[in-house]
Amino acid sequence: MTDKPRLVQVRENVLKHNDVLARELRQKFHDAGVFVVSLVSSPGSGKTAFLEKTLSALHGKYRVAALVGDLATDNDAERLARSNAPVKQIVTGTVCHLEAAMVENALDDWNLPELDFLFIENVGNLVCPSSYDLGEDLRLVLMSTTEGEDKPLKYPTIFNTADVSVITKIDIADAVEFDLAKAKNSIQSVRPGMRIFELSAKSGAGMDEWLEFLQSKSAKTVLASG
Numbered sequence: 079m080t081d082k083p084r085l086v087q088v089r090e091n092v093l094k095h096n097d098v099l100a101r102e103l104r105q106k107f108h109d110a111g112v113f114v115v116s117l118v119s120s121p122g123s124g125k126t127a128f129l130e131k132t133l134s135a136l137h138g139k140y141r142v143a144a145l146v147g148d149l150a151t152d153n154d155a156e157r158l159a160r161s162n163a164p165v166k167q168i169v170t171g172t173v174c175h176l177e178a179a180m181v182e183n184a185l186d187d188w189n190l191p192e193l194d195f196l197f198i199e200n201v202g203n204l205v206c207p208s209s210y211d212l213g214e215d216l217r218l219v220l221m222s223t224t225e226g227e228d229k230p231l232k233y234p235t236i237f238n239t240a241d242v243s244v245i246t247k248i249d250i251a252d253a254v255e256f257d258l259a260k261a262k263n264s265i266q267s268v269r270p271g272m273r274i275f276e277l278s279a280k281s282g283a284g285m286d287e288w289l290e291f292l293q294s295k296s297a298k299t300v301l302a303s304g
């Protein structure tokens with residue numbers, strides 16, 4: 079009988095604990111009728127700009143809020159607050175990913191049934207966020223046209239834990255000679271059939287398609303005006 083090395087054992091326990099908490103969170107979200115979307119990507123892929131546009135578009139029609147994880151600053155939370163949606167920063171310190179416990183703590187004084195959508199922006203990192211379920215309903219993995227088209231091939235695990243992928247900054251795709259077809263092939267080879275949105279938060283291109291998709295996920299029916 080060989081025991082597992084102690085550090086492996088500790089890590090497995092941490093992950094198990096996270097999964098239990100995440101399952102509880104998911105149940106809580108469902109009971110409250112809030113649809114939860116998390117965002118993962120490398121640093122600088124445009125998560126915050128994309129989220130700011132998404133929050134602004136939904137705000138007023140839906141009750142939206144966001145949690146944003148960052149290692150040190152609350153700059154992103156300040157930017158997102160411009161959408162007028164409630165935003166809370168989770169400063170993770172030395173931890174390079176969000177965990178279910180951090181999400182649970184951050185939600186402490188929010189009343190979930192008062193929300194239709196909750197967005198969780200993870201720390202910019204394509205590696206360990208893949209190991210941590212946050213109880214979300216939908217996980218987006220974003221990559222921008224300023225990154226290599228083979229990013230999905232280098233980080234297949236995060237693409238495999240995500241539900242949908244988003245290619246951002248398509249307004250500058252030509253200028254940076256980004257090969258969109260190649261990028262989409264990379265995604266499809268890791269995750270056949272994965273839904274891919276191509277958009278630009280800056281120009282607004284592709285945002286409508288994304289917003290329609292998102293609104294189709296909400297339990298809330300928005301009545302046509304008039």
Ligand code: MG
Pocket residue numbers: 125126154199
């Ligand atoms: Mg950000």
Ligand code: ZN
Pocket residue numbers: 173174175203206207
């Ligand atoms: Zn990490």
